[in-house]
Amino acid sequence: MADLSFTQEELDEIERLKDKFPTAKAATLRVLWLAQNKYGHVKEEIQSLVAEALDVPKSHVHGVARFYTQYYKEEKGKFVLDVCTCLSCQLCGGYDILDHLEEELGIEAGETTEDGMFTIQEVECLGACGYAPMLQVTNGVYVNNLTKEKVDTLLENLKNGNMPEFESMAMPELEKRNQAASK
């Protein structure tokens, strides 16, 4: 394991995060995010690093990291595909999308492809119910209104290193009126 440490720039950012709150402990979630964005996970050695930077017990950081699902307690693929299968997504074919991804990538939900490119996870409601089925790429951008074809295109783009762009989902009626106005 390479030497684990935060750079001076990161330590400055941690100070800034601590300043948002009356206690250093309150910055735990934010510093775990910072660490995960740097290392790609927050395994135990990273949790220790966070605890040290905040001067809080490691047990506290461990408890927090374990509690929240978006923190990766193990290494994941380069792209983590979080497929929502909850309620509205279930109704609109979320499981079909999950099955299709599993078939295309030859892995089950919770697993990572051998080349380390993709991890598939089945997740709970992501708050995009009107644009179901959908998935989120590595805690980042939402990909909405999925079809099998859209999933295939997404995989192809990700393999080429192209992240999908943020898709603004307008309020349908305002969109309709704006279109009428522009005619």
Add this chain to the structure above:
Amino acid sequence: MAQDWKSFEPLLIPDIPNLERIDVYEENGGYDALKKILKDQDKWSRKSVVEEVKQANIRGRGGAGFNAGLKWSFMPDPDGGPRYLACNGDESEPGTFKDRKIFEFNPHLFIEGALIASYAMTVDTIYVYIRGEYISWVDMFQKAVDDAYEKGYLGENILGTDISIDLEITYGAGAYICGEETAMLESLEGKRGYPRTKPPFPAQNGLWGRPTTINNIETLANVPLVINNGADWYGDIGSEEHPGPVLYGISGHVNKPGVYEYPTGVPVLDLINDVAGGIRGGKDLKAIIPGGSSTPPLRADQLDGVTMNSDSLKDVGSMMGTAGMVVMDEDTDMVDVLWRIAHFYHHESCGQCTPCREGTGWLEKVLKKIKDGEGEMKDLDLLLDVGNQMEGRTICALADAAVWPVRHTINRFRDEFEARCKKSVHAIA
């Protein structure tokens, strides 16, 4: 009541391009409510702002429907120490996807509402807690906050007065329970999202032991409307007992899902057929879940004359919740749906209270058994019995939220559940 909803012009997210930009917001009367109050603090004393908002009867849009002004009035008198407003943008209740529209399309309306609330309650720090998955909206909202600081609406000596209010954005990392108000406080303090026992209530003992009020994002976005136009004007929008504009999230088997803004009290069937374009594929409606997964489902035959306000929905045995309506067509398998809801609550139980930690697991397990064709008739009674032993026996309402859909889905679609149990793989005839 609200029969004129078709002519309603949106107020929370009006039809103005680029309204998320602070200059466009200002050009359209933005921050006028705040200026009005701060310029005439004799007329608009802190108490009179609370009173006006209380009279407007803005009912909390996060699910509980509690009068926002009344909630504000629970804050004790200032003692010179810090006081907080914690804004709940954790929206994670399945079927709910409305607050993100405010962050994206009209963030300053919410900031203005939070500022007015902070003035009214003598709050010095606003925390906005957004679910971690919404990182794209966190970034968008941060831009709006930075602009508001730059223009002097936030920070030291707001608009030249001696009032100083800070706003900090922070975000979670994946946990439905953090939408529960006291779990959110724990998470803001950097801990696991374990709900706190009440009392003490957050108004007395909230963030870091100090007086704290928790409001939903959409609730606060209603506040400038009330100050600009008055409580009486606001009270005339929508249903008398539950007034105001609402962001309805409509999802499931409809032709045009999405978030729509209308007054409270729109007939449920109008929302489905006129607003959301009817059921996909010309199919028949089977059921709805009116306001997020915890609100009891209603059969199509229960919906005649039912409107989207808490009293009308209560009369037929459900709730308004977050107004995130999930629509299901005639082919929907209610056993599958209920199992998936039970799976959600089991996954999201924080594990603090035994009846919830174990009970949600059993609900899911027994429903899985029925779904897989291995259920027996007695399992239905077992589910209801487990539910009865969970409800009201835990620190927060997650257990209740898990039980209600189980109880009411079984009762309202009993024949479907019985048919599945009778077709059990163990049956010989």
